[in-house]
Amino acid sequence: MTITLNGKMQELAGEPSLNDIVQQFSPQSRRVIAELNGEIVRDPRWDEIRIREGDILELVSFVGGG
């Protein structure tokens, strides 16, 4: 299955949950914010959200800035 993750095509195996994807790409205890197909998904729902073919997922986090 292919999705667009942070602007890049990404191949994924199986039917991962949103939480699986976050853990895969940001395993540390970073504060990650997820936007799936233009909608913000808050973390209590990450387990129940299944990622589907063609989904557009943005994972963002805090960095230094002025």
Place this chain on the structure above:
Amino acid sequence: MQIPSPTTNIRPDEPLCIGGKTFTSRFFLGTGKFKNKQDLADSIRACRTELVTVALRRIDLERHEENILEYIPPDVTLLTNTSGARTAQEAVRIARLAEASGCGKWVKIEVINDSKYLLPDNQETIKATEILAADGFTVLPYVTPDLYVARALVKAGAATVMPLGSLIGSNQGLKTAELIRVLIDEIDVPIVVDAGIGRPSQAAEAMEMGADAVLVNTAVATAGHPAPLAEAFALAVRAGRQAYLSGLPRKKSDADASSPLTGFLYE
């Protein structure tokens, strides 16, 4: 090092109040461009700032990055900027993403279209301020100093106005001083001078003029020793504030002798 308290407090200072929060320190620190996160943590501690700015970016899928929030004490207010936004809509989107992190509803609106001068788009900033303030955000908009823009921002619900002193990261100081002075005189929300402040003397100058706070990033982050400079900025901000509260006399165009002009020895 501590500046001693004045023996005669002519006009007692009031704490700075923004969006219902009270700040004892009038020095805000940006967290970008630090060589390492420990320098950032040391700088925050050295200057005792109570508000820092952060940005939001896509996580790097190739490598795991450090969590900047671990280096910021939990009692420091996080102000997420909307850097990267080119329109009001993009700024609103970034603000909502930041809010979804659970880090609060404080946002510095920064809408920039020009990659050479990085000057803010005041009109888009007003639009974003209107939308986010109506949505309950505490909005601190970053703009070029302009009286009509500042008035529109206040009308739109801005918690402060943050005029630039000079171009971002330029260390040029208060090139816009006279325009900022107009805002200080005419605008009722706190004026936080942001961008371009390159040295403590420039921060002191902004405070002497009556600015309510200053925000510095590049000068501290790119210094040889960031933490001592952060402290120097905080001291300068306190010095400038105290000078302002002391009723600092304005500049004159003529000389005015400091010593008596009568009673000379040869008279």
